[in-house]
Amino acid sequence: MTLRIGCIADDFTGGTDVAAALRRAGLRTALVFGVPNDTTTLPADCDAAVVALKSRSTPADEAVADSLAAQRWLWTKGAAQVYFKYCSTFDSTPHGNIGPVTDALMDAAGATVTLHCPASPPNGRTVYQGHLFVHDQLLSDSPLRHHPLNPMTDSALVRLLSAQTRHRVALIDWTTVRLGTEAVRDAVLAQQQAGVRHVIADALTDEDLAVLGAATLELPVVAGAAGFAEGLGHAYPATGQATAEPWPDRGRAAVLAGSCSARTLEQIAHFYATGLPSLHLDVLAAATGRDVTGEALAWYDEQDPTLPVLIYASASPEELAAVQAQLGVTEAAAQVEELLGTLASHLVERGVRRLLVAGGETSGAVTTALGVRAVLVGEEADPGVPWTYAATRSGDLALMLKSGNFGAPDLFTRALTEAK
Numbered sequence: 001m002t003l004r005i006g007c008i009a010d011d012f013t014g015g016t017d018v019a020a021a022l023r024r025a026g027l028r029t030a031l032v033f034g035v036p037n038d039t040t041t042l043p044a045d046c047d048a049a050v051v052a053l054k055s056r057s058t059p060a061d062e063a064v065a066d067s068l069a070a071q072r073w074l075w076t077k078g079a080a081q082v083y084f085k086y087c088s089t090f091d092s093t094p095h096g097n098i099g100p101v102t103d104a105l106m107d108a109a110g111a112t113v114t115l116h117c118p119a120s121p122p123n124g125r126t127v128y129q130g131h132l133f134v135h136d137q138l139l140s141d142s143p144l145r146h147h148p149l150n151p152m153t154d155s156a157l158v159r160l161l162s163a164q165t166r167h168r169v170a171l172i173d174w175t176t177v178r179l180g181t182e183a184v185r186d187a188v189l190a191q192q193q194a195g196v197r198h199v200i201a202d203a204l205t206d207e208d209l210a211v212l213g214a215a216t217l218e219l220p221v222v223a224g225a226a227g228f229a230e231g232l233g234h235a236y237p238a239t240g241q242a243t244a245e246p247w248p249d250r251g252r253a254a255v256l257a258g259s260c261s262a263r264t265l266e267q268i269a270h271f272y273a274t275g276l277p278s279l280h281l282d283v284l285a286a287a288t289g290r291d292v293t294g295e296a297l298a299w300y301d302e303q304d305p306t307l308p309v310l311i312y313a314s315a316s317p318e319e320l321a322a323v324q325a326q327l328g329v330t331e332a333a334a335q336v337e338e339l340l341g342t343l344a345s346h347l348v349e350r351g352v353r354r355l356l357v358a359g360g361e362t363s364g365a366v367t368t369a370l371g372v373r374a375v376l377v378g379e380e381a382d383p384g385v386p387w388t389y390a391a392t393r394s395g396d397l398a399l400m401l402k403s404g405n406f407g408a409p410d411l412f413t414r415a416l417t418e419a420k
């Protein structure tokens, strides 16, 4: 079977988000980490594949090159349509990378029109009259105007995108969207004939996004946040394969945490308070050459194999500041990532078959250490936090990669103790 849709996400968490959305729409979906190459393989029978890049804040030419490489690879897997996933708050600089990447993907595909919609109604992101709202505020009045990397001080999407492309940008407003699929298809065609290349569409609800999806199945390149991708996913005929997932039925369960985000610290406290075995890694001791990995593995071997364990480097803001003052921020992070990556390999070799990893960078370190390039996306334990399935040297693994602030406070305990 060949892919129906391929996605390119401009950051890793966005990749997980859109992969979970496609899976919710009933598509058997794989998630690929980083630019794939000839040796990157997909799990069998996928309907959709998402390539998660780090191209949101990189120089535009790098973002374009990585996105084009991902598009070529998706085409080799049969994807007729490519979806460019960016943030639901349109995070970008005044000159990119949303415009340059979309234009490059369209040029490569020979496309002359595309539709954009960054709405994500469950998260309060809606588009009305071409203006992006975050709950009841315009984007430019919301806290996103103070974002450290991409401060968003304008909410008018036609204006924002026009600054990032030399092509024409226009709006299909909600009065058309509410008329349904045919009306949107006709409006896109009319815009294309008028020389518009980027069409922005209003959307207030998931139903609006389903209309947009059904209207744009034939476009080679489409773009937006996870909601529009889910709308497209619903428009493709369901294969019913999303349920046949290779959940490993034997083996131990573990959490490895490297995130110092407030929510992860709460999840660690919840796990500890439940009385489950947990171990804090001494990062400073590891830096002085103590065999912290060996000690952690010896501790792991002594634990009751029926219980999930937690091993964490995560630290309170005070402790983190003290470690960083001594080792330097980059060196401290490198030490922790090396430590958790090595531990992940050893734990999987020792029979861990359900592994929850907390932290974006930490997840990158763990998947690299395990040699995992692509995973099949499974059920969400919490919004935006799906189980995934990976093949490793030591066997099949259920892997949950969690961005620091995601998941409810009881996620670790619940995800690892609930019977499947």
Ligand code: ADP
Pocket: 258, 259, 260, 261, 264, 283, 313, 314, 315, 320, 323, 324, 332, 333, 334, 336, 337, 358, 359, 360, 361, 362, 363, 402, 403, 404, 405
């Ligand atoms: P999040 O998703 O919460 O941002 P990340 O894993 O992306 O989490 O980032 C957390 C960073 O903090 C990682 O680079 C990790 O190596 C580093 N880190 C974790 N624990 C410690 C610690 N005890 N001392 C210093 N750095 C740490």
